[in-house]
């Protein structure tokens with residue numbers, strides 16, 4: 150909840166393309182505080198409305214609150230220091246802390262609950278000791294602390310304010326990160342507007358502090374291709390007048406898996422458009438394009454460090470473990486600090502998922518999803534889910550029937566503009582031998598286009614999304630799907646915007662409950678769950694192969710040249726558009742790779758290469774865990790294995806296929822049939838112990854020996870000739 154509020158607040162801050170707007174209170178999102186908390190200082194005519202981070206006695210965090218401060222300080226009236234008085238009031242209201250010093254912010258952001266009153270007292274003693282030792286007020290220390298807190302929160306430093314000395318500097322319009330140092334106040338016992346030289350100096354220092362951040366060297370903001378959001382915390386922590394952005398196109402990123410041309414184009418078009426907008430907003434952007442031949446992201450960063458000698462490098466959490474390591478190594482080589490900032494794009498921080506996971510024996514998505522609905526108050530009716538059910542999956546498994554998909558509105562296309570056309574030309578020139586074609590490229594590549602894509606989906610396809618979520622049809626690659634994954638993963642679109650738009654469509658009776666719940670489940674549930682699993686278990690996760698599959702990936706995955714109609718359709722549209730919907734990925738190509746025992750590393754590399762939306766944090770657990778059941782049953786408690794029955798029921802693929810979906814063995818038998826039974830037999834030991842596999846394993850046991858022998862022989866023959 151707190152992240153949500155901070156993100157919302159931050160978004161409103163960044164609305165003007167990162168230009169620091171004057172901190173007008175009307176920009177502040179109104180969060181009504183039923184229990185105003187009082188704080189701050191003797192004779193201090195605080196009339197402004199400030200936001201405080203409230204940290205409650207039970208250790209839980211609540212959203213930043215809007216708090217009305219009263220005129221005059223409550224503290225002086227009863228002879229207590231304002232700090233003590235503030236804390237007394239806070240405690241009475243069930244709050245440990247009213248003002249948030251940077252240490253507290255650090256604690257909070259590290260996911261540690263404050264230790265309560267005792268810890269607070271210790272911190273006060275520590276501050277006091279610092280003051281006493283130096284004999285002077287450590288203004289810079291404090292200003293630095295305030296900035297430090299802002300950095301950690303990913304807020305532009307100039308919005309953070311040092312309130313020491315009642316300097317009248319800007320109030321942070323989002324979150325007050327300030328110190329009151331009750332020790333100093335008691336020592337001077339002077340009104341803060343008085344003539345005390347210490348206070349005067351502090352006041353002067355504070356006045357300039359927001360304009361002159363502590364660091365004297367510029368910083369480099371590394372902006373990766375999947376970090377294109379306005380709320381990128383690295384941008385928020387930097388200063389356009391001093392710091393520079395580094396964006397790097399490299400052939401290595403497109404080649405470390407042989408990326409589909411549309412995937413490369415999607416990233417580069419997103420990056421080039423974003424760079425334009427950032428320049429318009431006053432940023433200095435060092436943009437290395439393909440023609441400059443930068444070998445890798447790390448090389449680009451090392452080179453930039455050598456040229457600009459930055460104080461440190463800021464980056465939002467990368468979407469891939471490999472990239473994070475490469476950036477760490479580059480900064481390590483040059484002995485420059487790398488600050489990796491939590492990405493507020495996601496509902497949950499990595500550490501929050503980890504602490505949820507630490508309380509679980511197994512990670513069940515359904516449990517996670519319900520907890521997320523409650524925590525973020527999404528599609529809830531008080532404490533109950535809207536519609537009184539958490540899950541409408543049963544209503545979301547429809548197929549089209551013989552008439553096929555009728556009355557579906559095609560998705561909006563975004564025709565390439567001049568920037569994108571140049572990208573397409575560059576991609577064709579640099580990567581002529583890569584899979585896929587660029588002819589149909591029409592993905593949203595800017596935040597504005599992504600918003601239109603969301604509107605288009607909600608208005609035209611969401612109403613039928615649920616019902617036909619799992620259905621497939623020849624020549625129909627998109628059906629009622631949202632096609633938003635690439636825009637989401639490049640952070641052109643905020644997941645909250647998707648969830649809220651769907652909720653609103655339901656509340657206005659424009660989309661049925663099951664469709665809306667189904668869509669929210671994918672974004673708030675699956676997407677966040679998958680990301681949590683990735684960061685929880687990397688890097689070992691990528692090496693898992695619990696079913697010991699080791700067959701090479703068949704070549705038809707790269708050219709769709711196969712007689713299996715379902716595979717040819719799913720792969721063919723993938724090559725044409727860089728897109729297949731979830732059930733095609735899971736129950737056609739994924740299912741085939743699972744049944745055929747293809748080496749997970751090769752399958753994962755294919756999925757990472759071939760889809761426009763592929764970023765490893767989302768691709769890997771979906772492929773390794775969900776599709777291949779190779780991750781020791783973390784993502785799924787049973788394999789998504791199916792015979793031709795399922796494919797026939799959910800599509801019309803079998804109609805024109807050269808194989809017979811109703812034959813298990815013999816001439817023309819569908820490979821999905823004999824491979825399915827062969828797969829169960831191969832892994833009898835593992836699945837025999839799995840309660841969720843009782844039904845298929847019983848059917849396997851009922852099969853007579855001769856039929857089983859035919860199945861095994863035909864499967865072996867087929868696999869040998871793949």
Ligand SMILES: Cc1cc2nc3c(=O)[nH]c(=O)nc-3n(C[C@H](O)[C@H](O)[C@H](O)COP(=O)(O)OP(=O)(O)OC[C@H]3O[C@@H](n4cnc5c(N)ncnc54)[C@H](O)[C@@H]3O)c2cc1C
Pocket residue numbers: 629630631632633634635637638668671672675676677679729730731732734735739756757760762763764767768769771772775776
């Ligand atoms: C083997 C395999 C590999 C996959 N690889 C990727 C990948 O590289 N990138 C990717 O974004 N998705 C991946 N997915 C998940 C899912 O297939 C795609 O998100 C979805 O097909 C994208 O199309 P859409 O935007 O039209 O989604 P819709 O069907 O309209 O769903 C709405 C949104 O929900 C989210 N979503 C749905 N299912 C999942 C899921 N299982 N995990 C995470 N988010 C989900 C996506 O953001 C998607 O845009 C993979 C699934 C499988 C089985």
Ligand code: SF4
Pocket residue numbers: 712713714715716792793796797802803804806807808809810819820821
């Ligand atoms: S018959 Fe088998 S191979 Fe052919 S489309 Fe159906 S499931 Fe696929």
